[in-house]
Amino acid sequence: MKSDFGKLKNYIEKNTVLMTELESLLTSIPALAPENGGDGEEEKCAALEKWLAENGITNLRRYNAPDSRVSAGFRPNLVAEIPGENSECAVWVCAHLDVVPAGELSLWNTNPWQAVVRNGKILGRGVEDNQQGLCSGVLAALSFVKQGIVPERTIKLLFMADEEVGSRYGMNFLIEKHPEIFGKNDRILIPDGGDPLGQTIEVAEKNILWLKFHTVGKQAHGSRPDQGCNAKLAACSLALKVHGLESVFSEQNPMFEPCRSTFEPTMQYQNVSGVNIIPGDDVFCADCRILPVYSLDEVRKEVARIVSETEKEYGVKIQVEELQAEQSKATSPDSPVAQELSGAIQKVHGIQPRFIGIGGGTVAAGLRNSGIDAVVWSTMDELAHQPNEYTVIENIGKDALVIAYMAC
Structure with a gap:
């Protein structure tokens, strides 16, 4: 209920800084695809799963994609669900667990695999791409769970594998093998791209070859x-x-x-x-x-x-x-998810968003091609794949407020 938003807002603003704890945990576990010389995301996923359960998010389900190249034998995809009054129109926040390699270490001012908090920012590989969006979804969910508030809409948090090298074992695996988990009326947000003001909503992508x-x-x-x-x-x-x-x-x-x-x-x-x-x-x-x-x-x-x-x-x-x-279809700016996200941003932050297309690829492409509308949005400085990657701590809370508003 929108009448609960004041309580949700108060919780999020008071607890945003606590997300540095989760960021630190996730950064310390390099989740690299085999193509990037790594052993996949299982260790990171298991640590996240444990953290969520310890903090009251216990409705968890795995969708593991077989992959003999990694020691676990599979690539993990985890869904956390916070049941709401309306389960026919869930609000999804889809973030990926994998990161890219640190690259040339001499270009880093800090250890890329150790989150460092400095001047309102968290530095480390993956802290923005895509742990910022992951933490925003978790914080929004906790604002309901920790206060015993039932969201108007069911909240579903998806933590995916394999986004950085093609999503074969992540989103594309889910679309092909478990399409039933996404409802046609669901509002799907992918916090894996954006701008420093949070004023652009990506609804279309160039085809990639x-x-x-x-x-x-x-x-x-x-x-x-x-x-x-x-x-x-x-x-x-x-x-x-x-x-x-x-x-x-x-x-x-x-x-x-x-x-x-x-x-x-x-x-x-x-x-x-x-x-x-x-x-x-x-x-x-x-x-x-x-x-x-x-x-x-x-x-x-x-x-x-x-x-x-x-x-x-x-x-x-x-x-x-x-x-x-x-090859990606577009989400119409007039679609329910695009309009509701735009309205939430206006209501919560007083910003008039605009709709854009991008040249990069996201997991939205697979969803759109399967007939499910999805939007890409976040408030971020866009440090993905760069040395000295950072996230602005305040942005985690700002985006969590918008997610909570859409669900309440």
Whole structure:
């Protein structure tokens, strides 16, 4: 009931700083995917599960995704539920447990795996991405549980695996294997992106296509290019053609930043080990972010065309591998979840939000493609994946207030 919001607000404001305890616990347990040299999220999930139970959130359920690459044999997905008067329209807060590696340690001013509280901020790997959103959802739930207040709507907190490297064992696993857990009328919030004022609500994402191009020519001595077939030269030409697809898919949409589709050659694999060797083999990758007005099949067709063109021009063979492909529908700004979140932000913080699209990918894409509306929102400085990542402690409470308002 909205009449209880004053009590909820008072609890959240008094207990926001206590979330540093949970942040410290979670930061101390690196939850890295096998692709990033880690052993998954189970140790972190088990610690969170224990902490929640000790603090009164006891309605917990696991949805483990089998993965033989990690010692646990699975990747954990945990749902905490706080039953409300209305279970037909639950409010979800979906945060991910995994983090990215710390990167170059010399760039950090603190130990990335030890949360440090300083000047109203918490520093450490994962404290913002995505532990801030995780803690906001937990704090909102505790404001009901600790005061014996039954929310108007059931609150469901999802703690996912595998978001950083594709969500195969996280959200996408849940959508495929356990679609029954999400109701068509549920209000799903993903606190995994935002801005320092909390005034942007993400309702659309660019389509994502990550490509790996393997060019095969013939190795030769640097002084005898006539005896070889320079795979590097062909790959350079292809990289420019990939980038040139921006002029093919040229529509613009001011909802996104940048407002156009982007086709960026990125990672380059090592080929030869000497300056005087003409490479017969070359591998590079490209990160393509495409406005939703274009389908991935349209892009694939153009990629096939420029690959064929390059093969004929340089006498090489080119293999193309898709490392990631994600085509996302949009959530309408007029949808119930978008309008209710917008109204809650206005009511609680006096901010008029605006709806945006982003180039990055979130787990909202899978939900939207399955017919479930979802929005991405948080109040954050956007330090994801950077050295000296931090979260502003006050933001945890500010976002918890909005979540509580939507549920009460």
